[in-house]
Amino acid sequence: MRKILTSIGTLAAAGLLTVGLTTPASAATGTLYITQNGQTTAHTNPTGRTCYASDSTKGDVTFSNRTDQPSYVTDNKCRNLIAGDHFLRSGQTRTLPAGTAVVWPS
Template sequence: MRRITTAFGALAAAGMLALALPASAHAASGTLILNGVEHDNPSGCYPGDPRSLHVDNETDGPAYVMSSPNCTGSVVAVAAPGQDAVSEYGASVYIR
């Protein structure tokens, strides 16, 4: 009985690890350009500029323009893959 429990525990741990790794290692492929500054294969939160925020999204995922610093607040614009967005109220950009 002890061997079955150990084997089941190891199998469950391997399954959880297999599910967790792909999500944490994923970043958008391509280039995200924020006010002329390029970010290759971006992932996470990027600070905006006190002036208007211009997002040129040349990645394979959407870029969300957030109303507050540190990717907090509400989404004020979305730049779909291959598109751009300009926001006077954007303070940060989140991309996965």
């Protein structure tokens, strides 16, 4: 009986350590604002790996990152980083060509 209780206790401790040490993927906290063609769209707590793309037919786009995490500036399908400075830092606002997108790393 003592061996069974010791085994159960060991398994319970291992399970608690596993749950306690893992951290889930989290969204950025704050708001991403996308302004294009005079209209602004707000995305609260944007999630990782979600592509926030602009319309490639509506002119330049302004991204305003009011979150606690930086994002990447990519092409409209979020596959390739743009040339040059490919970050949209926390607190930063950038106006970029139509067909540009931002994505948060997971």
